[in-house]
Amino acid sequence: MEAAWRQGGRGRGRARPGDGLSGRSGAAARPPAPKGRGGACAPAAASGGEGAGELSSQRKFDEIKKANQAAAKKLVEDQFSSSSEDDDEDAEVKQGKILAKTFTIYTNQTDGDASELERTRQYVNEAFQSGAMTCLICIASVKRNQAVWSCCGCFCIFHLVCIQKWAKDSLFLVSSPLTDDDFGKRDYPWPCPKCRFEYKRSETPSRYYCYCGKVENPPLDPWLVPHSCGQICEREFKPPCGHKCLLLCHPGPCPPCPKMVTTTCHCKKAKPVPRRCSAKEWSCHLPCGRLLLCGQHTCENPCHAGNCQPCPRVSKQRCICGRQTAERLCASPQWQCDQVCGKALPCGNHTCEQVCHAGPCGDCPRSGKRSCPCGKSKFTLPCTEDVPTCGDSCDKVLECGIHKCSQRCHRGPCEICRQEVEKQCRCGKHTKRMPCHKPYLCETKCTKIRDCQKHQCRRKCCSGNCPPCDQVCGRTLGCRNHKCPSGCHRGSCNPCPETVDVKCNCGKTVIKVPCGRERTIKPPKCKQLCSRPPTCHHPTQEKHYCHFGRCPPCRQPCQKTLACGHLCPVSCHDEALVKQTGLHQSAGPWEQPSEPAFIQTALPCPPCQVPVPVECLGQHEVSPLPCHSAGPYSCKRSCGRLLGCQNHTCMKECHHVTKINGNADGKKAGPECLQCEEECTKPRPPGCSHRCVLPCHPGDCPSCLQMLKIKCHCKLSVLYIECLKLTSADLQEKDLLTSCKNQCPKELPCGHRCKEICHSGCCPLNCSQKVKLRCPCKRLKKEVQCSKIQEGQVSLECDALCKEMKRKASEVLYLSVELVELVRSSLYSLLASIICVVVFKHKRGRS
16 A cells, blocks of 8 residues: 555545545546447436337437537547647636736736746746646645645645655654653754755644635635635735735745835935835935944945944054054054063062053062962962972872872873773773773674664674664655665655656757656647648748647748739648538448548639739838739828928928939939928037028028127126137137136135136135244244145254253153152151061060
């Protein structure tokens, strides 16, 4: 008997034994027997007696005759028509309507934009395709009337009974090595067969629900997506945004949220704007402006999400000890130099060996009480002397963890343990006297069964914790083509990871299906052209897609030469289907017709209807007219020929034009065309806004002599200039023309007036005024040019006399500080002497 997870389910979970219903299978769903041979007449013949006498033989003959005619007609249609293609087109139209109905509410929110639905559309299309949905556990098709379960991680669909068996086996394999302490306390998960997403034991499916989980045992509706309840999905979007999915119950992931929300940018500076909820985070591309962690500068990056980057500016900063200064990023002011501290410690014998540190150096590490190497004795010695050994036994625990060191107190690590002990091997079956530091392994091989429950451990001197089995499983997988490549294990094997190519008739279109499904899967629809030779008079057949069976009728133009010399334009009629008339009447139902009701025959070409190209009177177009009615005509368009002004065209209706000398090409106007009466509309030179004074004329317009009234660069004077001079001048000449030749009245940034003649643009910054410059101590001064001070080219430093005055002031300050320190130390020494004398007299008086 086949395994439970390999058997077919009960449909969609509704049919149960004893309820009197059989779903969509069984006797209740079986169609009635046909009325052909063995159908309606068989029971009548078997009833005998009265039943046979009620129906006349003529009536039975007519019924059988009609049935045979219908069967013959159906046979002809199957052989000579493309009904399968029509059925496929009908199925595609129906599928398109279901998809449109599923996505209607979503597309209404996005104004018809369905670009975000491609991934979900792929899952829905697979649900419609026959054999596209395959259960990876049993390697069988997932049908419309079967109970299914969908993984929330990869959205792969499995049979409900298959996933229940999978979860049960997975939980058994994981929880089999449980101890008594763990029993009932640990909840082991079970993984999805495809994406290995883990589910809890309580999440094992037990009932059949639709994709959105609202309806149990959803009804089978041909106008809905298979296994869908037809209601709005209403699952929470991922990541959560507070809205719910608007599609009808569907397989696969939910699309991005289409709701419109009002949201501002990352930096909160821009005004809130309406955007899609799935793309509500946006940037205004303005500078961020938030204060950085350095506390001095603001973020200059464009509006961004998350925290600002560290401050990119550079400044001079001292190290922790303050000895060195370096240019560093403003975001990291704390840094250490590579110099050793070197300050004298309180002991006066050693110096601090720390590298660049803050705060006091601390006490000498060799001061205070120190222990001998074994740690039993403690000594109080000056920091200049090393601690001696105490002479006692070491007694430190050796590496074996059992014995202690028997040597005298010593420096350095202890030796290995050399005592001889009675050691037991790892498996506990043998003992031997040997040095304590050497391990002992016997030659006995373990006979326990490994975790696969099939093979022995066979490891020498095993401690009982046997390693996992390292052999290959090798069992035949559900595909019946390959063997399990995993390590030896218990329970059912994972689905076969291999895929098989299923090809079309020409072999160019290939789909990959799970291994084992290639025998039952329907070949894919090929989009390549059929390469079979034609059966009519055409050299090549009409382009159509690759297919199985016979090619469809040729629909190419006939192209046979008619009596008039033209080619026949109608569709190919070499193999037209013609219904036969006057066939021999059958003598009885036992006599089968020798020929079908429709035959293929060649039909004659119809009368010539080939269009003939005829040119209109004005030679504007060539229109196809029937051969018998070809002649000159007017196309009702404007003439369009170029008039004498060389600027406009003739607007008269399509008419005949006499060709004269110089008009051989037919593009110039003739005596039958109109005369131009328009004014000149040619474009003026750049900068000129005056109209041409001449009527419409060929060639260039005359120069413009109008006077223009404009202001100079400094806006103080009014100038009159000819339009021609101003429009034809280059930039340098325009600058000279629009200058009043007076001194510029503008004020420079330094506060002085510009010395240049009236000019355009900004004033030059090289101010030539003389200003006074002083040194830092304000003792020295001199006159320099203003522009040099602004550019930082000139500076006045203090001389030797300034420095000497500054040095003498610092020496006076230093001597005053030294005097204060000397007085303080003398007071401390005098106070200590007085205290010693008082203590000595006190002790002497008591004695």
